[in-house]
Amino acid sequence: MSETIEKPAANARRRRHPPDPPDGADKVTGRAAYGADFDMPGQLVGKILRSPHAHARIVSIDTSKAKALPGVKAVVTGADFPDLGRRADRGGEAASHMRDLA
Amino acid sequence: LSKTHVTATVNGDPVEFLVSPRMTLLDALRDELGLTGAKEGCGSGDCGACSVMVDGRLVCSCLMLAAEAEGRRVETIEGMAQGGHLHPLQQKFLEHAALQCGFCTPGLLVASKALLDAHPDPTETEIRYWLAGNLCRCTGYDKIIRAVMDAAAELRQERVA
Numbered sequence: 001m002s003e004t005i006e007k008p009a010a011n012a013r014r015r016r017h018p019p020d021p022p023d024g025a026d027k028v029t030g031r032a033a034y035g036a037d038f039d040m041p042g043q044l045v046g047k048i049l050r051s052p053h054a055h056a057r058i059v060s061i062d063t064s065k066a067k068a069l070p071g072v073k074a075v076v077t078g079a080d081f082p083d084l085g086r087r088a089d090r091g092g093e094a095a096s097h098m099r100d101l102a
Numbered sequence: 103l104s105k106t107h108v109t110a111t112v113n114g115d116p117v118e119f120l121v122s123p124r125m126t127l128l129d130a131l132r133d134e135l136g137l138t139g140a141k142e143g144c145g146s147g148d149c150g151a152c153s154v155m156v157d158g159r160l161v162c163s164c165l166m167l168a169a170e171a172e173g174r175r176v177e178t179i180e181g182m183a184q185g186g187h188l189h190p191l192q193q194k195f196l197e198h199a200a201l202q203c204g205f206c207t208p209g210l211l212v213a214s215k216a217l218l219d220a221h222p223d224p225t226e227t228e229i230r231y232w233l234a235g236n237l238c239r240c241t242g243y244d245k246i247i248r249a250v251m252d253a254a255a256e257l258r259q260e261r262v263a
Contacts, residue, residue, distance in 0.1 A: 020196045027204030028192040028211060030139020030179035037138035 044073055110171045112137070113181030121168040127161075128152045130168035131178060139179035139208040143237070150236030153209035154178045160216040162235075179208035182215065190260075191215055191253040198249035202240035210236045214250045222258055226251060 026032040051058070063075040105120040112135060119134040131137045131154070143149035145164050152164040155177040182189045191214050194200070201207045210233065217224060217232045224232070229250050230243070238246065 023204070024196045024201070025188070027201055027207050028188065028195050029183050030137070030208045032204055033138065034141070034205060036142065037132075039133075039136075 106169045106172075108169060108172050110173065111175045113177055119168075123167075123169060125168045126164050127154070127156075127166040127168045127171050127176070128163035130171070131163060131176070134168075137178050137180050140212075141205055141208060143205065143209075148235075148237070149206070149209075150213060150233075151206050151209040153212040153236065155212060155216060160213055177212070179212055182211060189215065190256045191218070191250065194249040194253040194256070195246070198245045198252065200241055200245040200249040206236060206238040206240075210238065210246060214253070218250070218254050218257060222254060222261070224250075224254060 021027075023032055058078065061077050061079075063077065066072060066075045105122055107118065108121055108130070109116070109118050111117070112131070117135060119130060121130050121134070128140055128142055131140055132142075140154055140163055141151035142164055143151035147162045147165045150162065152162050153160060154163045155161070155175075156166065156171065157174050183192060188196075189211075191211055195207065195211065200210075213233055213236050214229075217229065221228065226247060229247050233243075233246065233250070
């Protein structure tokens with residue numbers, strides 16, 4: 001009946017150390033690939049211009065100089081997205097500011 | 103812009119690459135050498151996700167110019183596991199569940215190894231102060247501290263043995 005003795009010991013060890021996550025070894029060795037780690041042929045790179053002012057109203061954005069730069073494929077602002085309104089039905093701050101996040 | 107030719111040692115291997123004057127060591131490692139283990143979390147030296155060793159000194163690779171690596175010895179997370187075996191720190195991070203998303207993990211491991219290489223028997227307070235420059239949004243730090251203490255104990259055992 002050695003089996004009945006070994007089983008609780010194995011379970012006890014499992015409780016102390018949960019099984020390693022399947023991607024654990026990749027993450028501790030730096031192999032795990034995150035969004036910024038991918039490099040595809042012809043990949044475009046995006047840059048975000050943020051407002052220097054918190055909670056400020058965007059009056060206008062002049063994209064002409066950015067569009068004129070060599071190699072620029074697109075310049076996207078909130079004006080390129082449909083107006084979803086200032087909905088608060090989902091609750092929280094983000095929902096009421098969807099337009100500004102776009 | 104003219105590029106600078108840089109010769110350095112990365113994880114024991116001689117490497118050469120061309121860099122623009124403004125390129126950071128982090129970008130050179132990631133984009134020129136394909137070593138994407140070091141991460142850009144903030145780009146301003148606050149988060150420690152880009153930590154690497156340069157000539158035995160812990161640095162934020164986002165704050166160092168790639169051209170400054172000329173003739174230097176760089177060590178990254180990719181060099182920590184030796185011969186297919188995880189370093190005790192890597193093993194203990196897994197055992198103690200000291201990571202979740204894993205984005206801060208390479209930087210924390212490099213920083214922890216720098217500490218243990220110089221101070222094999224740090225107190226918990228010393229570990230917390232040493233790792234204060236490495237931010238983690240997942241774990242709450244306690245598991246990381248326990249993993250480093252456990253790894254330090256194992257490494258001390260290995261030295262005695």
